Amino acid sequence: MYIYDSVQKKKLKFEPILENRASIYVCGPTVYDDAHLGHARSSLAFDLLTRTLKAKGYEVTMCKNFTDIDDKIIKKVEATGKSMEEITSYYIERYLSEMSALGVTRANIEPKATQSLQAIESMIKKLIDKDIAYIISTGDVYFDTSKDSNYGNISHRVANDDDSKSRIEHTSQKRNPKDFALWKACKGDEDICFDTTFSKGRPGWHIECSAMIEKHFEGNGEYSIDIHGGGADLLFPHHENEAAQSRCATGHELSKYWMHNGFVQIDGEKMSKSLGNSFFLKDALNLYDGEVLRYYLNSIHYRNDFNFSEEELQLSKRRLDKLYRLKKRVTPTKASVANKSFKKSLLDAMSDDLNISIALSLIDEFIANTNDLLDRNPKDKALKKETLANIEFIDELLGFGGKEPFSYFQIGVNSELKEKIEELIEKRTEAKQSKDFKTSDAIRDELTSMGISIMDSANGTLWEKA
RNA sequence: GGAGCCAUCGCCAAGUUGGUAAGGCCGUAGAUUGCAAAUCUGCUAUUCACCAGUUCGAGUCUGGUUGGCUCCUCCA
16 A cells, blocks of 8 residues: 655555554544535545555544634624534534535544543643743743744745745744644633633644544554545644644654645635635535535545536546446346456555546446446356446445446436336337337437436336436 | 645546556447447547756656646635
């Protein structure tokens, strides 16, 4: 298994800190709003990583957090009058159900910031005791970046970086411009805050991830976890700061490997809430099947930026359709054992830093080859059984192809419409048998206008929703 | 102002350590079909933004130019 490490900027052989195990931490969402396609992409990318590692025999522990204390959440509390708990639990539930619609495997550990306050407090205390963190008059606690000689190693930002043009806040009491808040003291009585030995307040954004990792992973004394993941925009300052805090508090490095996924773009620009060009996942799931979205969003390499377009999504669906058409051809049958060399080549592709393009091209090849063989020998039972097993392996590794094939092509068709379609097809078959092609073609046109395409096969007429 | 990423067929997109351009969509010719659809087969980049260099040999390395994106503010 090779993965691209965004700190060393090259592909590295994956050698976990504990044999045959992989510990992964991925930065999850701040739960103050609905998830957009960017969240989906990140989830999907690391889901692919998890599935690949599992298929290769690693015991994977995946941790994904929920940031449930944050300025934006507090603003939402003020704006809606709802409690923080009400807001965050609503969005957490939505997030989980939308990700599940995309076929994302649930993380083993899903910690929330509000449940990790003890770990956060003790880590901050450790840093204060070591004089690496300092308290200013307001009660805010800052991390002194000058105390960490390795600060900048993650993002490769040098210490004498020109900060004059940057938009880092220049608080007078900060020792260095790059120092960041570990703890934000509350300002008024009505603020949402938690009591600690240093001040009443709430944690900064970066510390929670570090604290959660220390809380949930043991590491090996050299690193806490194997892989730390997240969106490319988190590399700096978030991951740089996480690494610094953990390094200084624990005396060892946070993560052995760092992986970052590319963005989802709309018209060549990053999708983000501040730009107002977000495509919310709930809207996308209203228009398209989760599996189709998954296939599309995972169809290019996770590190590349992804330019989202609905036309491309439709084209992508056609590619997935082919897999399901093949599955239709081998249904019903019982799966035997997946073809060894097919399995190996798929795994090899994914083992190379999740080379999904190669994996998908192997699948296309498999589909064409199998269709060809079935054309020549439609009754090859062994082939059908193996084909189904291969498709099951694809589903296990890549997370698509697992549906019952007939229902896949009938998504969005209610039973009433279905009855009508089948009635029309029956009439058409009768007309065809009496060679009344005028009538049969008219019925086919009617079905086409309903968005239904039909295909005559040896086993009768099959239909699909376009 | 600083830091970084990217640029491959009409479109999407692979391309470890340099060795002579995967795959998909679209298009097209054919097989099959009453005609279609589905399926299969063939064809579809002497060329990898541009310029120069290193090399027997570069999409792959080096330098420069142009264009696009991202980070330095919350962000997946």
